[in-house]
Amino acid sequence: MPFIPHTEQEIDEMLEAIGIKHTDELFEEIPSHLKVSGLDGIPPGMTEMEISRLMQKRAAQNREAVCFIGAGAYEHHIPAAVWQLTTRGEYYTAYTPYQAEASQGTLQLTYEYQSMITALTDMDVSNASLYDGASALAEAVLMAVRGNRKSKSRRILLPRTVHPAYRKTADTIVSGQNIELVEVDYDRASGTLQLDALKQAAGDDITAVVIQQPSFFGTLEDVDAITDWAHENNALVISITNPLSIAVLKPPGQWGGKGADIACGDGQPLGAPLSCGGPYYGFLCCSQALVRQMPGRIVGRTTDVDGKEGFVLTLQAREQHIRRSRATSNICTNQGLVVTASTIHMAILGPRGLENTAAACHANTRELVAQLSAIDGVRPAFSSPVFHESALLLDKPVNEVLQALAEQNILGGYDLSSDYPELGNAMLVCATELRTEEEIMAYRTALQAVLAVETRHKEIA
Amino acid sequence: MPFIPHTEQEIDEMLEAIGIKHTDELFEEIPSHLKVSGLDGIPPGMTEMEISRLMQKRAAQNREAVCFIGAGAYEHHIPAAVWQLTTRGEYYTAYTPYQAEASQGTLQLTYEYQSMITALTDMDVSNASLYDGASALAEAVLMAVRGNRKSKSRRILLPRTVHPAYRKTADTIVSGQNIELVEVDYDRASGTLQLDALKQAAGDDITAVVIQQPSFFGTLEDVDAITDWAHENNALVISITNPLSIAVLKPPGQWGGKGADIACGDGQPLGAPLSCGGPYYGFLCCSQALVRQMPGRIVGRTTDVDGKEGFVLTLQAREQHIRRSRATSNICTNQGLVVTASTIHMAILGPRGLENTAAACHANTRELVAQLSAIDGVRPAFSSPVFHESALLLDKPVNEVLQALAEQNILGGYDLSSDYPELGNAMLVCATELRTEEEIMAYRTALQAVLAVETRHKEIA
Amino acid sequence: MLIHEHSRPGRKGAPQAPTSKADLSDIPQNLLRKDSAALPEVSELQAVRHYTRLSKKNFSIDTHFYPLGSCTMKYNPRACNSLAMLPGFLSLHPLTPDQHSQGFLACMHELQAMLCEAMGMAAFSLAPMAGAQGEFAGIKMISAYHQANNDDDRREILVPDAAHGTNPATATMCGYSVREIPTLENGDVDFEALQQAVGPHTAGLMLTNPSTLGVFERQIEKIAAIVHDAGGLLYYDGANLNAILGKIRPGDMGFDVIHTNLHKTFSTPHGGGGPGSGAVGVAERLKPFLPLPIVAEGNGSYRCLSEQDAPQSIGRLSAFLGNAGVLLRAYIYMRLLGKSGMERVAEFATLNANYMMAEAKRRGFQLAIPDRRASHEFIITMKREASELHVTAMDFAKRLLDLGYHAPTTYFPLLVPECLLIEPTESEAKEALDGFMDALEQIREEAKTSPELVTTAPHTLPVKRLDEVSAARNLDLRWKAEATA
Amino acid sequence: MLIHEHSRPGRKGAPQAPTSKADLSDIPQNLLRKDSAALPEVSELQAVRHYTRLSKKNFSIDTHFYPLGSCTMKYNPRACNSLAMLPGFLSLHPLTPDQHSQGFLACMHELQAMLCEAMGMAAFSLAPMAGAQGEFAGIKMISAYHQANNDDDRREILVPDAAHGTNPATATMCGYSVREIPTLENGDVDFEALQQAVGPHTAGLMLTNPSTLGVFERQIEKIAAIVHDAGGLLYYDGANLNAILGKIRPGDMGFDVIHTNLHKTFSTPHGGGGPGSGAVGVAERLKPFLPLPIVAEGNGSYRCLSEQDAPQSIGRLSAFLGNAGVLLRAYIYMRLLGKSGMERVAEFATLNANYMMAEAKRRGFQLAIPDRRASHEFIITMKREASELHVTAMDFAKRLLDLGYHAPTTYFPLLVPECLLIEPTESEAKEALDGFMDALEQIREEAKTSPELVTTAPHTLPVKRLDEVSAARNLDLRWKAEATA
Ligand SMILES: Cc1ncc(COP(=O)(O)O)c(C=O)c1O
Ligand SMILES: Cc1ncc(COP(=O)(O)O)c(C=O)c1O
Numbered sequence A, B: 001m002p003f004i005p006h007t008e009q010e011i012d013e014m015l016e017a018i019g020i021k022h023t024d025e026l027f028e029e030i031p032s033h034l035k036v037s038g039l040d041g042i043p044p045g046m047t048e049m050e051i052s053r054l055m056q057k058r059a060a061q062n063r064e065a066v067c068f069i070g071a072g073a074y075e076h077h078i079p080a081a082v083w084q085l086t087t088r089g090e091y092y093t094a095y096t097p098y099q100a101e102a103s104q105g106t107l108q109l110t111y112e113y114q115s116m117i118t119a120l121t122d123m124d125v126s127n128a129s130l131y132d133g134a135s136a137l138a139e140a141v142l143m144a145v146r147g148n149r150k151s152k153s154r155r156i157l158l159p160r161t162v163h164p165a166y167r168k169t170a171d172t173i174v175s176g177q178n179i180e181l182v183e184v185d186y187d188r189a190s191g192t193l194q195l196d197a198l199k200q201a202a203g204d205d206i207t208a209v210v211i212q213q214p215s216f217f218g219t220l221e222d223v224d225a226i227t228d229w230a231h232e233n234n235a236l237v238i239s240i241t242n243p244l245s246i247a248v249l250k251p252p253g254q255w256g257g258k259g260a261d262i263a264c265g266d267g268q269p270l271g272a273p274l275s276c277g278g279p280y281y282g283f284l285c286c287s288q289a290l291v292r293q294m295p296g297r298i299v300g301r302t303t304d305v306d307g308k309e310g311f312v313l314t315l316q317a318r319e320q321h322i323r324r325s326r327a328t329s330n331i332c333t334n335q336g337l338v339v340t341a342s343t344i345h346m347a348i349l350g351p352r353g354l355e356n357t358a359a360a361c362h363a364n365t366r367e368l369v370a371q372l373s374a375i376d377g378v379r380p381a382f383s384s385p386v387f388h389e390s391a392l393l394l395d396k397p398v399n400e401v402l403q404a405l406a407e408q409n410i411l412g413g414y415d416l417s418s419d420y421p422e423l424g425n426a427m428l429v430c431a432t433e434l435r436t437e438e439e440i441m442a443y444r445t446a447l448q449a450v451l452a453v454e455t456r457h458k459e460i461a
Numbered sequence C, D: 001m002l003i004h005e006h007s008r009p010g011r012k013g014a015p016q017a018p019t020s021k022a023d024l025s026d027i028p029q030n031l032l033r034k035d036s037a038a039l040p041e042v043s044e045l046q047a048v049r050h051y052t053r054l055s056k057k058n059f060s061i062d063t064h065f066y067p068l069g070s071c072t073m074k075y076n077p078r079a080c081n082s083l084a085m086l087p088g089f090l091s092l093h094p095l096t097p098d099q100h101s102q103g104f105l106a107c108m109h110e111l112q113a114m115l116c117e118a119m120g121m122a123a124f125s126l127a128p129m130a131g132a133q134g135e136f137a138g139i140k141m142i143s144a145y146h147q148a149n150n151d152d153d154r155r156e157i158l159v160p161d162a163a164h165g166t167n168p169a170t171a172t173m174c175g176y177s178v179r180e181i182p183t184l185e186n187g188d189v190d191f192e193a194l195q196q197a198v199g200p201h202t203a204g205l206m207l208t209n210p211s212t213l214g215v216f217e218r219q220i221e222k223i224a225a226i227v228h229d230a231g232g233l234l235y236y237d238g239a240n241l242n243a244i245l246g247k248i249r250p251g252d253m254g255f256d257v258i259h260t261n262l263h264k265t266f267s268t269p270h271g272g273g274g275p276g277s278g279a280v281g282v283a284e285r286l287k288p289f290l291p292l293p294i295v296a297e298g299n300g301s302y303r304c305l306s307e308q309d310a311p312q313s314i315g316r317l318s319a320f321l322g323n324a325g326v327l328l329r330a331y332i333y334m335r336l337l338g339k340s341g342m343e344r345v346a347e348f349a350t351l352n353a354n355y356m357m358a359e360a361k362r363r364g365f366q367l368a369i370p371d372r373r374a375s376h377e378f379i380i381t382m383k384r385e386a387s388e389l390h391v392t393a394m395d396f397a398k399r400l401l402d403l404g405y406h407a408p409t410t411y412f413p414l415l416v417p418e419c420l421l422i423e424p425t426e427s428e429a430k431e432a433l434d435g436f437m438d439a440l441e442q443i444r445e446e447a448k449t450s451p452e453l454v455t456t457a458p459h460t461l462p463v464k465r466l467d468e469v470s471a472a473r474n475l476d477l478r479w480k481a482e483a484t485a
Helices: A008-018 A022-025 A048-061 A079-085 A104-121 A131-146 A164-177 A193-203 A223-232 A287-294 A318-328 A336-375 A398-407 A437-460 B008-018 B023-027 B048-061 B080-086 B105-119 B133-147 B164-177 B195-203 B224-231 B288-293 B320-326 B335-374 B400-409 B435-460 C044-055 C077-082 C102-119 C131-148 C166-175 C193-195 C220-229 C284-291 C323-342 C345-362 C384-390 C391-401 C429-448 C451-455 C467-471 D044-055 D076-085 D102-119 D131-150 D167-171 D191-197 D220-229 D284-289 D326-344 D345-362 D383-389 D393-402 D428-447 D451-455 D467-473
Strands: A155-159 A180-183 A208-213 A236-241 A260-265 A282-286 A298-303 A309-314 A379-382 A389-396 A425-428 B156-161 B179-184 B208-213 B236-241 B262-266 B282-288 B298-303 B307-313 B378-379 B390-394 B426-429 C124-125 C154-158 C177-181 C202-207 C233-238 C257-260 C280-282 C296-299 C301-304 C377-382 C419-422 D123-125 D155-159 D178-179 D204-208 D235-237 D257-260 D280-282 D295-298 D301-304 D378-381 D419-422
Touching: A008 C345, A008 C429, A022 C345, A048 A104, A048 C077, A048 C323, A079 A336, A079 C044, A079 D076, A104 A298, A104 A309, A104 C044, A104 C220, A131 A155, A131 A164, A131 A236, A131 A260, A131 A282, A131 A287, A131 B023, A155 A193, A164 A180, A164 C131, A164 C166, A180 A193, A180 D235, A180 D280, A193 A223, A208 A223, A223 A236, A260 B298, A282 A287, A298 C467, A309 C467, A318 C166, A336 A379, A336 A389, A336 A425, A336 A437, A336 C044, A336 C193, A398 A425, A398 A437, B008 B023, B008 D428, B023 D345, B048 D102, B048 D326, B080 B335, B080 C077, B080 C166, B105 B282, B105 B307, B105 B335, B105 C391, B105 D044, B133 B164, B133 B208, B133 B236, B133 B262, B133 B282, B133 B288, B133 C377, B156 B195, B164 B179, B164 D131, B195 B224, B208 B224, B208 C154, B224 B236, B262 C177, B262 D191, B282 B288, B282 B435, B298 D467, B307 C044, B307 C166, B307 D383, B307 D467, B320 B378, B320 C233, B320 D167, B335 B390, B335 B435, B335 D044, B400 B426, B400 B435, B400 C102, C077 C323, C102 C280, C102 C296, C102 C301, C102 C323, C131 C166, C131 C202, C131 C233, C131 C280, C131 C284, C154 C166, C154 D044, C166 C177, C166 C202, C177 C193, C177 C220, C177 C323, C193 C220, C202 C220, C220 C233, C280 C284, C323 C345, C345 C377, C345 C429, C377 C429, C384 C429, C391 C419, C391 C451, C429 C451, D076 D326, D102 D123, D102 D257, D102 D295, D102 D301, D102 D326, D131 D204, D131 D235, D131 D257, D131 D284, D155 D167, D167 D178, D167 D204, D178 D191, D191 D220, D204 D220, D220 D235, D280 D284, D345 D428, D383 D428, D393 D428, D393 D451, D428 D451
Parallel strands: A155 A180, A155 A208, A208 A236, A236 A260, B156 B179, B156 B208, B208 B236, B236 B262, C154 C177, C154 C202, C202 C233, C233 C257, D155 D178, D155 D204, D204 D235, D235 D257
Antiparallel strands: A260 A282, A298 A309, A379 A389, A389 A425, B262 B282, B298 B307, B378 B390, B390 B426, C124 C280, C257 C280, C296 C301, C377 C419, D123 D280, D257 D280, D295 D301, D378 D419
């Protein structure tokens, strides 16, 4: 049997020690009519050689393509050391560090992670991770509702410049708790949130305002003004940021006069491969004042009986295994291993490495936008400055264009038309530091051809 | 600078400690006219991202093909655990275990390797590895010359059924030492070595006889009779075996009445990927009587001052760093990491796993030979039983046929015609456990087509 | 030593990023960062050495027997890791058009089907990213179901007091109030109490069977009947399926919805705290409510269902498809096991647990529930040792670390005083089990002859017993430059 | 505990091989194995756990500062490992037709060219599989050269007494007799002795420059002149090029042939004993003799030269192309460094060594050659400590292990009594160097106050000092079933 080491002789010895004749007797308390006769729908077992062959085939069926999609997940270079270290058995096959003395590796590393992500966001406190950026937003909202004692409304202003999937996820998760997520529209010309729109949506009691920077469109919001306005109105500010971008953009902790109160986002750009969508991790930081509202695990530094430095899970009284139905969240297992990778990734790149990478992404995207906008029938959707990602308008239906590009193994961007029908034929494009000049030029050539062909088709038809 | 951690400040501090102003002064003893002005022929440095892209491109340029070549290197399934463990930094980046107490990992593992490879070969002693199978043969020859006190001739009978590259390598390495390698021809019908031929070549003093089992042709030699004959004539017996094959074939230690005296071969089939030809490793085992003639490192079990079991490099007095010009060999660095992989590979497969793999290889090759021989214009070259590999005769020039197959991404076999022109259009084929029925049938179909097309071409011409 | 303490201003030494910084002058000055983030500046070697050394301070399955109850620390095959990390999977963007990701989607579709078969459910969604999120999705579906039936008065979720803390926490997150049901001495749910609690306010019952006490709930059919009769639904907390896989299926016991922890039963690694996967399965009537995305097949190709396809869905739980890499690992594991392998998981997991329990009894340890069969885990209580020798279950746990064994789960379930919840899993050999029991016996001996040794353990680890109280009181949650200056 | 001691007859538990044994009845019974080989029978988990735990008993660069002189233990970039193990390289059969392996051959061709440039040689062959085999190839080429010139009386190779043991051993393997040349106090070759030794019997001189004493041979041009004038050739033992890379090239110094240890200077990992690569380079006149295969380029495609192309070649040194995977790692490393990176290797390696030497002097340690510049390494002698405190260089070495530092090379070169040959390499940060010097000082203090502590070290490793004498006397070289029964 795969992964079962028992020899016949050992099975006999064990049965004898238990005082039974057959393993069936171990299940005698289960009503026999409930027992399953066999898992007939499961295919026969494979050897490792066979499954390797199968998975190689399956992996190859995922057609390789040059990726210009961002929209919340970004293809970056990850130093080889990162996952070679992360998959060491001691990290890979450990459980949550419940026995602190036997888990100092994971615990110290998590403390280092908390130090790094708070340095990046310039916030006071971080937890040890949540599932992903979208669910982190949901937890941030719940946290704001618990934490904003001045507000009774449980109203959260949620701009449409926030990632649509984040908004949907937040809605799924918080909707049972009598919380109102108020959509705020964006300015069609700039592609950003306007203070006026916020004010209109506000009502007289708002619990929190969410700001994504760069916005889902890649545009840059006026974070200082919005933050100050929110604080003046006794609302908390929840930031969503791409953590790589804040190596060069103003970090949430420095927004406005007082900084954001809660900072969240997806850690994927810091060391997690695209990997079909996960595992990534959600980061969640907050100001000191909100620390006891924080969901999820937190690692603290302490000392042992000899005064030697060591690390433990702390503030556990917030968590479900102690506070049960009154816990800050139900989260238990988080995304520890991805945080491990991310911590190593940040350590290897260092501040300069992250800055240079972020700047290179921006420069590549700028070049991409310039090249594509030079094509007839392509123009930028918005007038605002953008970072690392940008919306373009085509004069043809985006899904058809993307389909045609995909056939040439170019993933040309993300189709905005179902989430933002008001924009018309809009798509979101992104070129990370991995995209080369040749790839960008090849995209331009391909898009040019696709748009031309489309036109001709139409002319003929 | 890549991999240089020095900050400007540290450099200054260090220069000051040394008492100099500039690093140039460190090289002041070198005549200045000899100093190089710059390595202009070296291209500029690349980032890890850039070299990754380049190497992925290069790797992809090695066209993937279904491999039916053996001829001394075999494509086997290697459990994923093997190289994930082997590349752990503690194994991967350690030096030779000169400080035993800080190298018990490598030392114990090597002792386990010695235990496993002697169990497989059924020999008394193994060293810690040599470079590869071919150079191991050369060392075996030198060892036999040193070890056979009864023989003065320094004559080694080296049958043509031994791998041609092994024979060439042995020749390169031992030729400076006044040793005569005597070629012995094989029987054209059976493809094996005949006692008569040996006797003819023998003369009245032979130092050793080399036997490869299975032979380079895949044929099975009469190892018992040859071994006994050699021993009767005061010659030592040097075996070359594929170590996987002896999971099911009679191991050298059991050949004839007394067993082979020296057993060597290439460890590649036990956990080393094909990897463009290396690194593999040469194994070398011998009888107890020859232990002090053994070249290379050997690990022994001993105890520490508390009586606790531990492992050390032993019998070092044989080696070059002590005995210098009178050492048993000049070998110093060996193939330790590949031995690490191989040891883990053997541990995971276990005796049954190796037997089943060896048997599967043989069964696949048998099936391959049956399928190909069913084609008009293809027939087995020899009448002897074979194991795991077999020579076929075509009625067309082999290199043209292989070329045509290669264009369909089938590596059809190894062309025997340059090493064995007397055989005509002969090629060596092999199907390891990795080859599937479909691949074998695809080969058959392709070969059939190639031979047919060739025929047609000729008819037209 | 923290990585930050290896840092020196200006240190680099790694060819890991573009060597210079591209121009950012098109971005308004006031939106740019002024200072550099206070991240460590170390060489690649320093990072590699630091994190290699740090890893050595962890216990893990790859290094230790790790019988942590309710956590199912079984072997994580290395092939699952390397195959899930093939470039064809790693480089796949989650928004890649379906026709470009058929290989991945095929695996996911088959995984859904295998989970349905193994659990006896009608359909599965792989969206939840851990057990707790699976619970959330499950309870949310119960809520959506009642809502769809305009059955709006069901405000209560029943949870046995032995349940894992995530159960009540989840119910709260879904807006329910939680009513606890007591457990009997023999480990069964207090049926009478349950009967009294069930009623028109009951939205559902969350149950783990076998319970966290490590025994099978024998009245499961009666329980299912009264909950269903009252119009409630049955939720199965399938975090630990090792006790039943191949023997009995939640669907056949009458459960309407289940979450499974693929990171336990299906052997995806726990990674020092995650990631996991909490795939949810449902009976026919809950199908429309499953979270998105779900992989569907049609005309030989696969695609992800969206909101348009499933208007009643509770919606999304993450930005993309959950923890895809974890799902791939579980898929590979299940294919390696295959039918006969999967049928034998519970058999050997249970054999190991019952053997250890028999050994514990023979060696004179006190069992929490002595007269029942153990499931995949069982409980020793150190009540006697704590009162007679003043050596607690925690002391035993810490001393076990010294002897090279990870401690079992301590003080859970909360019902049993001074408890050790021991779960060996099927992948451990008899020697490991015997070695662990020997160690427990040795510690009991030490507790008699030199209790100090036990109460101050561990002695051989990188740190001695850590002060958790001061950690919570004097919060030190991140490195600050000043702190070390 | 040996892996064999985890074995139980009949244990499997790994899906690693075909589950049943195919028929072998076509093979004569007398050629088949009767018994099964006595290999361990363990589960995959047991193997993984055993070898993971075993690895933790090693020091390595990834875990420790490892200043082993003459071994150049620099950082081995992880990218070199993963990129050399891309499937497109790993699955390439060595007998694949050239047109199917152009990607690999391109790397090899460029590697040859970069080595030529860095060493100042006319051509390189990548065939030798370690330094010693590179030496063999080099001396063999010298021999072939003289033979081609019918210069048959040259039966002697000159080797300084400071040379690495492989040099004289190699000369012997090539059929030469070895004549040793003494070294002066200041580390230079005794030029007069050399002058006397050189003559018509001289086939060549093997030299390391800087020598194993860590100093640059200042008279190199005069030495080259007299050897060449006598008709001999100059061999450069390039095992350790860290002292010169980017500063001076062996070709420019007058050497005719060189081997390079890619597993030192070019950072391929040493793997606990190998594999390495000993690529050999030659000046124009030795080109025809280079070992095979060599990668040639023509019409934009690459191919391996064979015996037909190079009839004067000394031949092959292995069955295929040497340690290809090692060569790929070196290639990647060199491309990462590039021109400016490579030009700075010697600079920083030398800076580190001289800094440590200055520190050693400042802290009152005795230097073997106090008044010269160190190369990439330098020597401390513990002569005084040995005689005054009865604490030897070996004791220092063992105690260093306790303090978390791998020991330097001890008792080599043989000329310097009680020596520690210290080589920090360029990839180590100043803190590591300072930490090491602090440790040395601490040990000297301990040697005065508690010498026992030092002479019985190590104390904190898996084993204490091991009995090498009994190991050699009572040979125990493999596990036997009886031994443990
Ligand atoms: C019984 C039980 N339920 C639920 C959970 C929660 O699962 P997760 O940690 O994956 O969120 C656990 C895990 O510890 C558990 O043991
Ligand atoms: C100076 C010198 N020459 C030659 C060698 C031999 O190299 P290898 O061990 O690769 O055979 C070494 C390596 O230890 C060395 O230091």
